[in-house]
């Protein structure tokens with residue numbers, strides 16, 4: 001791959017005996033919106049802090065448009081960072097918080113103009129004299145965003161900007177961040193452990209697990225073609241449906257619940273099962289079916305199936321009812337390696 | 346986008362080399378002020394006058410001198426007695442204020458803390474007014490009642506006045522432990538049908554066990570190393586602390602003094618270690634889910650505790666009032682009319698009281714600054730971890746140093762012509778330095794725990810915006826820490842006003858502090874002027890505290906409002 005605008009080469013980081021990151025290679029294009037996605041403790045924040053220059057990598061190189069910045073201190077990188085806790089200064093007003101990083105760079109009147117502009121941008125003009133404790137969580141988040149944007153950073157780093165907010169505000173601010181990104185086009189790297197956030201916002205998703213990058217790709221790629229069972233399981237739900245014995249070494253097979261097809265009793269490849277759980281999810285139902293073997297003996301193997309609400313009514317599916325289903329071959333996902341299967345389940 | 350070009354301009358240097366320099370300088374200061382003098386003590390204890398190594402000869406010599414061994418035993422005896430009484434009373438008092446529904450808690454609490462504002466000699470002076478040869482009680486209020494004479498001078502007097510001295514400490518420590526209980530455990534015990542008595546022994550005592558152990562050690566060490574009380578009411582009863590004074594000041598026997606110093610250090614170091622361990626263990630008892638203790642109504646329990654608190658408070662107040670009364674009486678016991686003659690001249694420009702004010706203000710100002718900077722750099726900076734850990738360790742060390750030992754090691758270390766810092770000796774600066782070190786650890790811990798409450802990302806956020814660390818410090822951290830800064834200012838001031846143990850070795854004759862003046866006055870039998878001096882110290886301390894707390898009360902409320910976290 002040709003080196004990107006921002007390029008990470010073999011970054012590794014340890015905290016004592018604890019490995020936080022190993023062997024991180026990543027190329028990010030200019031103006032791209034990247035989401036770092038992964039379970040808690042996989043090293044997302046650490047990677048972001050290394051990008052910001054707040055943490056030193058043990059090994060590896062960091063380049064921005066071909067220039068080595070591995071040793072450049074945080075303040076000199078011109079990266080805007082928004083922290084997981086927001087880190088708004090509690091004793092300074094909204095306006096002062098936003099102006100904080102500008103004091104040494106601009107004249108008084110320039111600062112006033114810039115703060116005005118940013119307050120307008122995040123729609124907080126009225127709140128400028130309040131201190132953070134007087135703001136709601138969503139408003140605090142926007143102040144933090146404005147503060148990170150204040151000096152027009154080359155790169156914007158966001159650490160779980162939405163995780164402390166309730167669902168409604170979250171969706172609204174998600175759009176707001178995307179709007180700002182479109183408007184200014186700064187390269188943006190956002191950490192999240194919410195797959196939906198990553199799928200809806202990112203140009204490309206970087207999936208991490210246990211201090212490594214597992215897969216990089218567009219949301220569509222990552223969802224449709226997960227490279228490992230871990231990725232498949234972490235992003236969306238998935239059924240693991242056994243091994244493909246034709247392949248050498250064996251390959252794991254999986255299918256997403258929405259791709260499992262309900263079929264008639266006499267379908268040639270149909271399998272039979274009994275509905276053990278039934279969950280209403282608005283537009284669809286999620287069933288958990290237990291597979292039945294010879295003579296209807298329960299096999300203790302389960303398959304998750306998403307069924308649209310109208311099919312549920314037309315097929316009259318109820319608890320403990322026998323159903324028939326098939327795995328359409330075009331939707332079956334294959335994994336080359338079964339190495340991290342255990343990790344995923 | 347014209348502005349962006351502006352923004353890309355080379356920015357001021359926000360690098361942290363300046364921070365590293367400050368950190369290194371302060372660590373070096375700690376090293377010189379704490380570790381090197383301590384090393385000097387150990388050296389002196391195992392060498393002879395000419396500096397030759399003699400091993401444990403001084404200790405052998407000590408233990409083969411019956412009089413000296415006797416005072417070691419005396420020290421252990423009075424310390425054990427004091428500890429038992431003070432911890433029992435402290436526990437009862439703290440239990441009454443935290444776990445019962447009695448009235449007037451505010452008043453009882455204030456009275457319990459009153460002794461902290463007084464030099465420890467004051468209790469002895471008051472006891473002389475009460476139980477001395479011409480005492481109020483010994484003479485039955487000058488013949489109104491039957492005489493009641495107790496053998497004040499000796500163990501009885503020492504224990505009595507040490508209990509007064511250690512009681513507030515015991516109360517404070519135990520109150521914290523009793524306040525932070527997990528009520529769910531009590532509900533569980535009740536639902537399992539445990540009796541009140543059984544609940545007390547299976548929930549309350551284990552829940553406070555570690556603090557209780559710490560309190561026992563702290564009280565023991567405070568008594569074991571206290572100098573004021575045995576000096577005033579000890580009579581012929583020698584203890585280790587007075588021995589040390591006699592060896593060093595009286596006989597100029599530095600080597601033997603060092604050996605006694607090491608003996609005094611032993612329980613203090615043990616106590617330090619025990620305290621560290623129990624702090625760690627105790628913190629496991631509470632979780633975020635804990636619910637605060639709810640006090641149930643119980644008339645009999647309240648009546649009992651009300652009686653206890655009233656009795657203890659009456660004794661403490663009585664002691665203080667007697668001392669004040671004694672200082673006002675014209676000629677005890679012959680002319681009991683009130684006069685202010687003892688107070689005349691106390692405020693003179695060059696008197697001990699003025700000296701004390703200078704020393705205490707100097708200690709408070711410099712000490713607060715140094716404590717804040719060190720706590721900040723250790724807690725918040727990203728300076729070299731080895732330096733930070735060394736600093737932290739050195740900052741805890743003074744907790745294990747009794748005042749007497751601290752004064753002694755400062756004499757050893759600074760009163761040495763070959764020492765580059767010898768110039769400090771005999772000036773007011775060495776007294777200030779000694780006081781700062783003496784009260785540093787507690788202030789440091791207070792400051793650190795307050796800094797820990799601030800988001801650790803403030804510094805990172807500043808750094809990522811290329812704002813120099815000292816600007817972030819001045820604009821954000823200092824304003825948010827101001828209430829705690831004022832609190833440690835008061836702590837330094839009050840303790841510098843009342844302390845004798847360390848400064849008695851160090852003060853220059855023309856810069857005698859008031860607390861030492863009290864000891865000297867008492868030595869020459871001038872009880873009333875000593876009482877007057879004590880009264881002035883207490884009043885000053887109360888005044889300073891009231892004024893500053895008045896100021897910081899509002900500040901604290903505001904700061905707490907700012908730090909309030911709003912979710913969602």
Ligand SMILES: Nc1ncnc2c1ncn2[C@@H]1O[C@H](COP(=O)(O)OP(=O)(O)OP(=O)(O)O)[C@@H](O)[C@H]1O
Pocket residue numbers: 015018019020038039040041042043044045046047193
């Ligand atoms: N300063 C530190 N000292 C020691 N260990 C650390 C430090 N910072 C992070 N770690 C460890 O490194 C690992 C990665 O931590 P990191 O904060 O990057 O995880 P994360 O992916 O951001 O998790 P979360 O989603 O919970 O925020 C964790 O195991 C963590 O315990």
Ligand SMILES: [Mg+2]
Pocket residue numbers: 044045046084159
């Ligand atoms: Mg994180």
